[in-house]
Amino acid sequence: MPASVVVGLQWGDEGKGKAVDLLSESVDMVVRYQGGDNAGHTVVIGDEVFKLHLVPSGVLHESITPVIGSGVVVNPKTLISEMGMLADRGIDPSRIRVSRAAHVIMPYHVALDGAAEAHLSGQEIGTTRRGIGPAYADRAWRAGVRMGDLLDARTLRNRLARVLPERNTILTETYGMPGFDLDELTAEALAWGERLRPHIVDTTGLVQDALARGRHVILEGAQGALLDLDHGTYPYVTSSNPIAGGACTGGGVGPLQISQVIGVLKAYSTRVGSGPFPTELDDDVGRHLLEKGHEFGTTTGRVRRCGWFDAVPLRYTVAINSASHLMLNKLDILSGMETLRIATSYRVGDQPATWPLSLDDLEHADPQYEELPGWEPDISGARSMDDLPPEAVRYVEAIEDLAGTPIAIVSVGPERTETIMRKELGPARQGFA
Numbered sequence: 001m002p003a004s005v006v007v008g009l010q011w012g013d014e015g016k017g018k019a020v021d022l023l024s025e026s027v028d029m030v031v032r033y034q035g036g037d038n039a040g041h042t043v044v045i046g047d048e049v050f051k052l053h054l055v056p057s058g059v060l061h062e063s064i065t066p067v068i069g070s071g072v073v074v075n076p077k078t079l080i081s082e083m084g085m086l087a088d089r090g091i092d093p094s095r096i097r098v099s100r101a102a103h104v105i106m107p108y109h110v111a112l113d114g115a116a117e118a119h120l121s122g123q124e125i126g127t128t129r130r131g132i133g134p135a136y137a138d139r140a141w142r143a144g145v146r147m148g149d150l151l152d153a154r155t156l157r158n159r160l161a162r163v164l165p166e167r168n169t170i171l172t173e174t175y176g177m178p179g180f181d182l183d184e185l186t187a188e189a190l191a192w193g194e195r196l197r198p199h200i201v202d203t204t205g206l207v208q209d210a211l212a213r214g215r216h217v218i219l220e221g222a223q224g225a226l227l228d229l230d231h232g233t234y235p236y237v238t239s240s241n242p243i244a245g246g247a248c249t250g251g252g253v254g255p256l257q258i259s260q261v262i263g264v265l266k267a268y269s270t271r272v273g274s275g276p277f278p279t280e281l282d283d284d285v286g287r288h289l290l291e292k293g294h295e296f297g298t299t300t301g302r303v304r305r306c307g308w309f310d311a312v313p314l315r316y317t318v319a320i321n322s323a324s325h326l327m328l329n330k331l332d333i334l335s336g337m338e339t340l341r342i343a344t345s346y347r348v349g350d351q352p353a354t355w356p357l358s359l360d361d362l363e364h365a366d367p368q369y370e371e372l373p374g375w376e377p378d379i380s381g382a383r384s385m386d387d388l389p390p391e392a393v394r395y396v397e398a399i400e401d402l403a404g405t406p407i408a409i410v411s412v413g414p415e416r417t418e419t420i421m422r423k424e425l426g427p428a429r430q431g432f433a
């Protein structure tokens with residue numbers, strides 16, 4: 001059984017947690033392949049709401065091995081507290097595996113992220129201030145601490161002795177903040193290592209072994225394609241590769257071991273943090289989406305910017321992820337709106353423009369919309385396309401046509417059960433089983 005990838009096709013927060021949860025019945029392993037505790041997955045099971053930042057959402061299924069791959073940057077404090085939260089709620093965290101090659105977010109990374117953002121005043125990226133960027137920067141600079149290093153006192157101390165003075169100089173001299181003490185930091189990090197020792201392994205070997213034994217593995221991305229370091233709206237992006245290709249580098253699978261890529265979309269657009277957002281709505285419609293869609297960041301609590309569905313980058317994100325199927329989430333949030341709009345092209349000045357655009361052009365892009373009629377009734381009870389008002393069917397089909405890829409799943413509410421599995425896509429969906 002080959003691997004499946006679940007990837008966000010917009011600016012993150014598309015509902016990937018629900019996608020993974022839905023597919024989990026037939027899955028043995030769920031692997032996070034990039035990002036860190038900047039992510040937030042909300043999974044609703046009955047009356048229970050689980051908010052996960054680091055641990056893959058597959059942890060909620062007893063039969064699944066949740067894996068944090070080498071491409072993730074791990075804040076051990078978050079991991080330990082998330083494991084504690086799961087144990088308190090009756091979910092066994094002992095199955096969680098973390099790559100020994102994954103880089104550690106150290107407290108100085110968190111301090112540097114916050115300080116650098118504050119220093120940029122007016123030009124902030126709007127990061128989650130979790131130390132993600134500085135940890136990836138140190139990884140690329142070969143100055144990082146890896147999870148495996150936490151298990152060996154001498155290696156860890158040597159590593160920190162090499163990098164800490166420089167980090168402390170930046171903190172104290174550039175930003176006027178306190179530095180970190182080598183002995184205290186080493187002791188703290190060794191304590192994390194002791195706590196996490198049973199979980200730290202070679203996860204690439206684990207994933208390859210599962211695939212060789214015919215197990216179904218899901219590789220789960222965080223954030224979304226438009227926040228990708230290479231393909232997103234740089235510099236207003238995250239510092240890793242959320243796109244499906246990131247699953248190979250950060251999850252430990254080869255490209256040909258991936259048999260399907262499920263691209264997750266929300267029925268409208270949201271963005272957290274700074275950066276261009278052509279279809280943004282700074283009006284009552286935007287506020288309606290924000291409130292009805294509860295568009296507040298799971299990690300930071302920040303208000304998400306809301307806007308119309310933007311189909312301009314859609315073909316591009318479908319292509320660069322080779323999305324084989326789509327999942328369209330939160331269709332129910334659009335109920336009760338008289339008219340809906342989908343951006344189908346942009347104009348910059350008097351010229352048509354398409355994705356990808358330069359940052360400057362994107363900031364001046366004027367979206368051209370297709371208008372579609374809305375629908376009145378609540379659709380959260382729909383379990384097949386036949387249960388939807390014709391206007392809602394038309395909206396789904398319009399997005400499907402613009403994407404050029406089948407929408408296999410439509411979500412009409414946060415619960416697992418509030419889902420339409422499109423029967424007509426049966427053969428294409430076989431790979432899910």
Ligand code: IMP
Nearest residue numbers: 012038039040126127128237238272273
């Ligand atoms: P960082 O990943 O914390 O460095 O933040 C970089 C950009 O990515 C900022 O615009 C964040 O708001 C955004 N970002 C990071 N994680 C998420 C997420 O899970 N959902 C949406 N946006 C995110």
